[in-house]
Amino acid sequence: MLSRLEGARVGSRYGASLKSRSQLRGFLPVVCLAGRQSSEGGLGETSKTRFAIVGAGFAGLGVCWNLLRQLKEEQGLRHRGGKIEIDVYDAHGVGSGASAVAAGILHPLNTRGNVTWRGVEAMNETLALMKQIDRWRQEKLPNDGNEAILRQTGVLKVAKSEKDLERFERIKAERRGEIELHVVRGAEAATGRGDDCRGKAPGYMYTPHAYAVNSPKYLELLEGVCHSMAGEGRDVSLRLCKTLVPSLEMLEGQGYTTIIICAGAAVGTIKELRGKFPLRLSETFGVELETALSTKAVASPEDRGLLASIDCDPSLLGQTYVVKQPEDKAVLGAVHSEEQVDPEDALGSRYCHIADGLDDRAQVVNREKMMAMASRLLEKSDTIFPGLLQGYELSSVHCGVRALPPKSEEGRLPVCGKINDxxxxxxxxxxxxxxxxxxxxxxxxxxxxxxxxSKLPQEVTRLTREGETGGRE
Structure with a gap:
């Protein structure tokens, strides 16, 4: 398995998603230098409201878009008067951290098949945002091509035992009316392909409410729509500041009204916040394959009645996952390194591209580690889905650092709140x-x-309420 990686080069993925952005001509980001000051006063200006957002991944761009949405809808911002400035800081640009290597699977279930905290509601809000972005693309970028950012695939969770099936039935009953779930029982449901069935399973759970997302393209378009929205307001400016934020003091010295930290696992690179949140940093690896596999093969032919009516291959959920992509591609994830991870490691993602023609600017780093983690993931996936991974070609290996929150009664929930005024x-x-x-x-x-x-859900503000910002999990 390792031999398939011979000759591969490993490089930085910093800025990789920016390559196709020449189409966004009027909306390209401006690079800001640390220490830039904004003059107060001016022609007819009474004041400025200035926002600094640290991090340009899913969270940071989501915050940026919602600030601009409020402005466009004339809610919340215009009453402040004067001009609005929004600066988004990220050392390497949009989608350069863990967001850049996200597998791109959107669904409301955890690895055991349970519905996550407010999972259906959250998924619907993400879908609504993506549909707005797609409408914007059709209007503003008619020549952007046919590269879809969203495809409905559904997701399938194979049962390992009769106990799993009983739990699936309970979940289905508890969530009736909230999400469509199907539980298929069948003594011949197999976790293998065709006649090569090395393992048997008593059935599976399936929901059509799952989507494959082209994450780099989505982040590219989300950035574009933010610049477009800012351009529609005479008194609004938006800048992407490609510089590292080493401290809150640096931002406070520039006169920002509000600072919003969305730096993910890199939050520890900000001096005042290092070690302040109980987030466990996890170096996470995934791979992309070229393969003609059908994920429906995890069920035996006799138990594919439900799946036969589905035009596409469902994603597979478990201790590893499989997301089938167009053009005979599939993304597998994830395995985690056991090594200590520093916040500085989270400033960018890494990738190992197997094909020739890698960008000459890419830096060769950690080649052996990337190869070893790819092999480990493929072997683990073959154990969980026996016989499924056949006749594949390894295309790339990717790695990013995730910030995992502590466990709560509702699972691992993001943390959100207020540090000071x-x-x-x-x-x-x-x-x-x-x-x-x-x-x-x-x-x-x-x-x-x-x-x-108090406008935030209390489950995600628990760090503030319980005074837990002084340690780690």
Missing amino acids: KTWYLLGLGARGLLYHAYLSKRLVDAILVEDE
Whole structure:
């Protein structure tokens, strides 16, 4: 398995998603330098309201979009008077951290098949945002091509035992009316392909409410729509500041009205916030394959009646996941390194592209580690879905650092709240950035504009309420 990676080069993915942005001509970001000052006063100007957003991944761009949405709808911002400035800081640009290597699977279930905290509501808000972005693209970028950002695939969770099936039935009953779930029982349901069935399973659970997302393209368009919305307001400016924020003091010295920290696992690179949140940093690896596999093969032919009516291959959910992509591609994830991870490691993602023609600017780093983690993931996936991964070609390996929040009664939930009168945060989205970024960024912006933290769901403000910002999990 390792031999398939021979000759591969490993490089930085910093800025990789910016390559096709020449189409956004009027909306390209301006690079800001640390220490830039904004003059107060001016022609007819009475004041400025200045926002600094640290982080340009799912959370940071979600916050940016919601600030601009409030402005466009003439809610919350215009009453402040004067001009509005929004600066988004990220050392390497949009989607350069864990968001850049997200598998792109949007659904409301956890790995055990349970519906996550407010999962259906959060998924629907992400879908609504993506549909708005797609409408904007059709209007503003008619020549952008046919690269879809969203495809409905559904997701399938194979049962390992009769006990799993009983739990699936309970979930279905409890969530009736909230989400469509199907539980298929069958003694011959197999976790293998055709006649090559090395394992048997008693059935599976399936929901059509799951989507494959082209994450880099989505982030590219989300940035574009933010610049477009800012351009529609005479008194609004939006800048992407490609510089590292080493401290809150640096931002406070520039006169920002509000600072919003959405730096993910890199939050520890901000001096005052290092070690302040109980987030466990996890170096996470995934791979992309070229393969003609059909994920429907995890069920035996006799139990595919439900799946036969589905035009596409469903994503597979478990301790590893499989997301089938167009053009005979599939994304697998994820495995985690056991090594200590520093916040500085989270400033960018890494990728290992197997094909020739890698950008000469890419830096060769950690080649052996990337190869070893790819092999480990493929072997683990073959154990969970026996016989499924056959005849594939490995295309790439990717790696990013996630910030995992502590466990709570509702599971691992993001953390969101207020540090002081000027500084707020949205952190710890972990593996659920796609699911929660639209939902929580909207509520965070609503809370910021009325300066009332109680507008946030109490489950995600527990760090503030319980005074837990002094340690780690």
